[in-house]
Amino acid sequence: MKLIRYGNVGEEKPGLEFEGKWYDMSHLVREYDEDFFAAGGLDKLKGEFDPKLAKEVDQNTRLGAPVHRPGKIICIGLNYRKHAEESGMDVPKEPVVFFKATSSIVGPNDAIEIPKNSKKTDWEVELAVVIGKRANYISEEEAMDYVAGYCLHNDVSEREFQIERGGQWVKGKSCDTFAPLGPYLVTKDEIKDPNNLNLWLTVNGKKVQDGNTNDFIFNVQHVISYLSQFMSLMPGDVISTGTPEGVGFGFKPPVYLKGGDVVELGIEGLGSSRQEVKNYEG
Structure with missing residues (x-):
């Protein structure tokens, strides 16, 4: 469905x-x-x-977003080998975990608003997993039993807020409109293998991300099991599994979003979305 x-x-x-x-x-x-x-x-x-x-x-x-008010958006950073390389960071030995405020969620085709004082707003196409039932201390073999389905997520990120301002990544990830989600929640029975899906993103018609989830460092089952060792995964929670190479700060020189840009993205079997970028208006 x-x-x-x-x-x-x-x-x-x-x-x-x-x-x-x-x-x-x-x-x-x-x-x-x-x-x-x-x-x-x-x-x-x-x-x-x-x-x-x-x-x-x-x-x-x-x-609108296909899930209403999830309790958590849990994100996995640097989860594609090629993205870790373009970021100049070591391949993680364990999943890099951070949170994204649920107030950042918008519909799949709603506008992205560049936040006040932003200089480095960036894009990230990601596969999001929606949890179907409470999970605690589960194994990788059990993990798929706890999945409701999947959806497309643009993990919009302000790189100065995230990387250069100290503290945790969450403040560079949680600005209003920074989580366009959808168009659909596609139930897990319709997706044969979430660890082998093509995903892409364009800015103003130019393809900048073109990857496959087979480049995951930690696959979907591992991520769900891993997170369940540290917290209760609740029904409706969203896990965003990381982005492939091709983000703006990986370009030389870096390229960031500006008012008037158009971002389009999609994942095989999960549909596509389109966001116009606008400047903060107060």
């Missing part, structure tokens, strides 16, 4: 894409949130959905 949330900001309703059409699911589901996943909502939705009984949704309607 491909889950969507559609409507104006703050007024999104749960929906579903089926055979190229969008359908409203608000007669069956209140929201795609922690309670939904924890209560086995995916199985219920699969069993009860009937396109003949559902209202079709105009595909010109805005899409």
Whole structure:
């Protein structure tokens, strides 16, 4: 299944894409949130959905992020070998873990706003994993049992805030609009192998990232198991698994986003998104 949330900001309703059409699911589901996943909502939705009984949704309607208010966005840094090389950093011996504020989440085609005083706003196409049930101290062999599905994520990053201002990376990752998510949450049964997916990103039509998750240092199963040793992974939590080479600060000289730029990105099987870049307006 491909889950969507559609409507104006703050007024999104749960929906579903089926055979190229969008359908409203608000007669069956209140929201795609922690309670939904924890209560086995995916199985219920699969069993009860009937396109003949559902209202079709105009595909010109805005899409919101496919998960409503996840408890956490957990990110893995430097998780592609070639990206670690372009960053001039050693290949990690254990996953590099940081958080991204959930207030940064926007819809897949909403604008990216360059923050006040930003000089180095950058892009990162990433595979995001959505957790389906609570996970604690699980093995890699068990990990996929805890996955609800996957979605596309642009882990927008302000490199000066992240790297040059001291402290943790989170402040360079958490500005408003820095987490366009979606268009869909694609359930895990539709993705044969999350560790072998093509992913790409363009800026103003020029392809700058063109990779595959087979370049992961730590694959999806390892990341889920690893994180579960340190914290409870809750239903609806989002794990963003890192970005391939081709980010702006890896260019020589570096290239960063500016007002008027257009970013487009996609992952095999998970759809694509488009964000226009605008300057902070106060």
